[in-house]
Amino acid sequence: MQVDYMYLVLLSLILCSLFGMTYYSVRMLWSMKRGLLEKSWRYLCWGVVLASVGVVIVLISTVAFTDGTVRYLITNYFGVALATMGAMSFVLGFRSHTGVFHPKGFTTPENANEIPFENQNLNS
Numbered sequence: 378m379q380v381d382y383m384y385l386v387l388l389s390l391i392l393c394s395l396f397g398m399t400y401y402s403v404r405m406l407w408s409m410k411r412g413l414l415e416k417s418w419r420y421l422c423w424g425v426v427l428a429s430v431g432v433v434i435v436l437i438s439t440v441a442f443t444d445g446t447v448r449y450l451i452t453n454y455f456g457v458a459l460a461t462m463g464a465m466s467f468v469l470g471f472r473s474h475t476g477v478f479h480p481k482g483f484t485t486p487e488n489a490n491e492i493p494f495e496n497q498n499l500n501s
Contacts, residue, residue, distance in 0.1 A: 388436065395429040402426055413477045420470030428463030431456045 402425040409418045434456030442449035 388440075391436070392433065395433060398425050399429040402429075414474065417470045417473035417477065420466050420473060424463040424466030424470060426463070427466060428460045431458070431460030431463060434459065 402422040405418065406422040409415055409422075434452055438449050438452035438456060442452065
């Protein structure tokens, strides 16, 4: 059996980046307390954790089990389900984030597109 070193390098880079994203996401979860964006960052951080764990489970099932076995299918489906829940958590986080910056009922003033007085050319 020949070892594919490029595959091992890419796999280790993916695992290291997933570990780093998960680590900083958990740190952000514990440090983001109170404030307008707390809810959205909580969703985003949990989404990163779920997606990372899901991808790691899919990678483990791909490497450890042969295709078509029951173990492979169960772990692969479980990993994909976790990654999908992470993606849905991303969507909820981004939706909550935009809700803070664009609240319902907020209208822009009619003169929002006008040039401010400082930038107007006074000679014309």
